Amino acid sequence: MFEAKNITKTFNGEGGETVVLNGADLLVDSGRFVSIVGRSGSGKTTFLNIMSTLLAPDSGQLVYRGEDITHASRARLNELRRRDFAVIFQFHHLLPYLTARENVLLPYMQGLGPVTAEVRKRADACLDRVGLSGKGGKLPGHLSGGEQQRVAIARALVKESAILFADEPTGNLDKATGEAIMQLLADLKEDGLSIVMVTHDNEYAARADCTVSMAEGRVAA
Amino acid sequence: MNILTIPLRNTRRKWVKTLLLLLVFTLGVTSIVSLNYVSSVVGGSLEKKLSAYGANILIMPKSEKLTVSYGGFALGDMALGVHDLGEAEVADRVAHINLKERIAVVAPKLVTMAKAGDTAVGVVGVRFDREKVLKGYWAVDGAFPTADNGVLAGAKAAASLGLAPGSELTLNGTPVRVAGVLKSTGSDDDSVLFAGMDFAQAHFGKPGRVSFVEVAALCAGCPIDEIVAELRTALPGTDIQALQSIVKQRMYSVDFVKRLILTVSVVILFIACCMVGVTMLASVNERIKEIGLMRSLGFSRGGVFAIFCFEAVLIGLVAGAAGYAGGYALSLKVLALLDMAADAALTFNPAHMALTGLFIVTVSVLSAFLPAWKAASVEPSEALIAL
Numbered sequence: 001m002f003e004a005k006n007i008t009k010t011f012n013g014e015g016g017e018t019v020v021l022n023g024a025d026l027l028v029d030s031g032r033f034v035s036i037v038g039r040s041g042s043g044k045t046t047f048l049n050i051m052s053t054l055l056a057p058d059s060g061q062l063v064y065r066g067e068d069i070t071h072a073s074r075a076r077l078n079e080l081r082r083r084d085f086a087v088i089f090q091f092h093h094l095l096p097y098l099t100a101r102e103n104v105l106l107p108y109m110q111g112l113g114p115v116t117a118e119v120r121k122r123a124d125a126c127l128d129r130v131g132l133s134g135k136g137g138k139l140p141g142h143l144s145g146g147e148q149q150r151v152a153i154a155r156a157l158v159k160e161s162a163i164l165f166a167d168e169p170t171g172n173l174d175k176a177t178g179e180a181i182m183q184l185l186a187d188l189k190e191d192g193l194s195i196v197m198v199t200h201d202n203e204y205a206a207r208a209d210c211t212v213s214m215a216e217g218r219v220a221a
Numbered sequence: 222m223n224i225l226t227i228p229l230r231n232t233r234r235k236w237v238k239t240l241l242l243l244l245v246f247t248l249g250v251t252s253i254v255s256l257n258y259v260s261s262v263v264g265g266s267l268e269k270k271l272s273a274y275g276a277n278i279l280i281m282p283k284s285e286k287l288t289v290s291y292g293g294f295a296l297g298d299m300a301l302g303v304h305d306l307g308e309a310e311v312a313d314r315v316a317h318i319n320l321k322e323r324i325a326v327v328a329p330k331l332v333t334m335a336k337a338g339d340t341a342v343g344v345v346g347v348r349f350d351r352e353k354v355l356k357g358y359w360a361v362d363g364a365f366p367t368a369d370n371g372v373l374a375g376a377k378a379a380a381s382l383g384l385a386p387g388s389e390l391t392l393n394g395t396p397v398r399v400a401g402v403l404k405s406t407g408s409d410d411d412s413v414l415f416a417g418m419d420f421a422q423a424h425f426g427k428p429g430r431v432s433f434v435e436v437a438a439l440c441a442g443c444p445i446d447e448i449v450a451e452l453r454t455a456l457p458g459t460d461i462q463a464l465q466s467i468v469k470q471r472m473y474s475v476d477f478v479k480r481l482i483l484t485v486s487v488v489i490l491f492i493a494c495c496m497v498g499v500t501m502l503a504s505v506n507e508r509i510k511e512i513g514l515m516r517s518l519g520f521s522r523g524g525v526f527a528i529f530c531f532e533a534v535l536i537g538l539v540a541g542a543a544g545y546a547g548g549y550a551l552s553l554k555v556l557a558l559l560d561m562a563a564d565a566a567l568t569f570n571p572a573h574m575a576l577t578g579l580f581i582v583t584v585s586v587l588s589a590f591l592p593a594w595k596a597a598s599v600e601p602s603e604a605l606i607a608l
Contacts, residue, residue, distance in 0.1 A: 054517055054601040075521070081601075082519025093514045095227070097234035105222060106515075110524040115222040155518075 001030040001194060002163055004051050007060035020046045022217035028163065028196055033189040035197045035205035038214035044198045045167055047214065051196060052087045052165040053077045082111050086156030090168035094140040100127065100151045101136035107159045126154040130184055146177030153184060164188070166197040170204060182207055224524055228532040242500050243539055249493030250544020250581055251551055253486045258552035260482035262561055264475050278436040278449060281460045282306055305430035311456065315436065318451040323439045328355045329431035331421045335392040337382055343413040344392060346421025355437055362386055363401030366417060370397045373415040376405040395424055494588040497536065501529060501592035512596050513604020522597040529593035530586050537585030541578035
C-alpha cells in the first residue's frame with residue numbers, strides 16, 4: 001500500500017551537513033500497524049515526516065497505492081494530506097479558538113466539501129469513538145492532554161484516511177492516558193486503518209504488527 | 222462552517238488586539254473622511270469668497286484694431302467694427318452652458334462718456350447687486366444707489382468733481398444724486414461714475430446693450446479653459462478672454478488647501494496601513510504552528526492566504542463603515558465649530574459610504590498582502606521545526 005525506498009535526507013546547519021537518513025526503506029501493507037523505534041537522533045521523526053509528505057526527501061522514492069508521489073505536485077500533495085494521509089503529533093496540535101468538534105471538522109474547512117449535517121454527525125461519531133462523547137463543544141483549553149490527543153485522532157478519523165502517521169502520540173501523556181491512546185490505535189487498526197507510529201517506548205512499539213528499528217539513518221531491522 | 226470560520230474565530234479570540242487595531246484604523250478613516258468633507262466645504266467656500274475679488278473671464282465684442290499714422294504722425298489705434306453686446310442674450314447663453322454651475326457672477330458693463338456739468342467723465346452702467354458680489358473689496362462712503370438716478374462715484378472722480386455722498390449733479394443734462402463714494406481701490410474704478418444699468422442704457426440711448434461682461438467662474442474641478450471654450454461656442458462673434466493670472470492665483474489658494482488635506486490623508490492612511498501590516502505580520506509569526514497544522518491537513522497556499530486576507534477584509538469593512546459614519550458626524554461638528562455648517566450641503570450618502578468601505582477594504586487587504594503571502598509560503602516542513 002505504501003512504500004518508502006532508499007530515502008536520504010541531509011540537513012545543512014551551522015555545524016555543517018548532517019546526514020539524517022541514509023537509505024531508509026519501509027513497506028506498509030494495508031491495515032497494518034508498523035512502529036518505528038530508535039534512539040534519539042536516529043532519524044525516525046524525519047523519516048515519518050517524509051513519508052507523510054510534510055518534508056521532501058533528497059533522494060529515494062515514495063510509492064502510494066502504485067503511484068510514485070516523490071515528486072508529486074503541490075496540489076497532489078495537498079490532496080493526499082487532505083484525504084488519504086493523517087498525521088498526529090506528540091503535542092496534539094489543535095486550533096485553540098475552535099471547539100473540539102470544529103477541530104475535528106478542520107479538514108472539511110478547505111477542499112473536502114461542505115460541512116453538512118451528515119459530516120457533523122460523523123464528527124460527533126468520531127468523538128464518541130475516541131471516548132469524548134458530549135465534549136464536542138469544549139475548547140481545547142478545557143480538555144486534558146489525553147483528551148486533546150483524542151481530538152487529534154478523531155480529526156484523523158473523520159476524513160476516513162487510509163494511513164495514520166503518528167509521531168510519539170503518547171510522548172506527552174501520563175502512563176494511563178498513553179495506554180488508552182495505544183488501545184485506541186489498536187482498535188483503529190482492527191477497523192482497517194494502516195498506522196505508522198514513531199515511538200521511543202518499546203512496550204508500546206510491541207503492540208504493533210511489526211516493529212522496525214532505526215539507526216544511523218537506516219531501518220535496521 | 223467553512224474556511225472563513227478560522228479568521229472569524231481568531232479575531233473573536235484576540236478581541237482586545239482586534240479592537241485596538243480596529244480603533245486605530247477606524248480613527249484613521251474617520252480623520253480622512255472628515256478632512257475630505259471639511260476640505261471640500263472649506264475649499265468651496267474659499268473659492269466663493271475669492272470670487273469676490275474680481276472677474277476671471279471677460280466677454281467683449283469682437284473688434285479689429287487698426288494702427289493709423291499719416292506723414293509720420295501717429296494717430297493711434299482705431300477700433301473697427303465694435304458692436305455692443307445684447308445684455309439679455311449674453312445672460313441667457315451663459316446661463317445655458319454645460320458648466321453653468323461653475324459660474325458665480327455675470328456682471329455686465331455699459332461704458333460711455335458723459336458731461337458732468339462742463340467736465341467730461343466716464344460713466345459705467347452696472348448691476349449693483351452683481352457688482353457687490355464681484356467686488357467684495359469695495360468700501361463705500363455713503364451707500365450703494367437704490368434709486369434709478371443714483372450714482373456711485375469713484376474716489377478720483379469724486380475728488381475732481383467735488384462730489385460727496387448726497388451731492389447732486391447732471392449727466393448730459395439729467396440730474397443724478399451721488400448715493401456713495403468709493404474709497405480708493407487703486408484701479409480704474411476710481412476714475413469713473415457708476416450708474417444703474419437701466420438708467421445708463423436709457424439715458425445713453427443703448428437700451429438692452431452692454432459694452433462688455435465680466436464673469437467670475439468657480440474653477441475647482443474644472444479648468445478655466447473649458448469654461449472659456451464653452452462660452453466661445455455659446456457666444457460666437459465675441460472675444461472671450463480668461464484672466465489666467467487671477468485664475469491661477471485663486472486655484473493656487475484652493476489647491477493648496479486640497480493638497481494639504483490630501484497629504485495629511487495619505488500620511489494617516491499610510492500609518493494605518495503600517496499598523497495593519499505589522500499586526501498581521503506579528504499574527505503570522507505567532508500562528509506559525511497553526512499554519513503548519515493547516516498545511517499538514519492539506520490546506521492549500523491559497524487557503525492559508527485567504528484566511529489572513531479575510532481577517533484584513535473584516536477589519537477593513539468594519540473600519541470603513543464605522544470610520545465613514547464617524548467622519549461624517551465629525552465633519553458636521555467641525556463645520557459647526559467653524560461656523561460653516563450653513564454653507565455645507567452635506568448629506569449622508571450610502572453609495573459614497575459603500576465606495577469608501579470598498580476602498581478601505583482594498584487598502585487593508587493590500588496592507589495584509591505581504592504577511593498573508595508569507596503565511597501562504599510556509600511549508601509544512603518549516604512549521605515542523607516549530608511543532
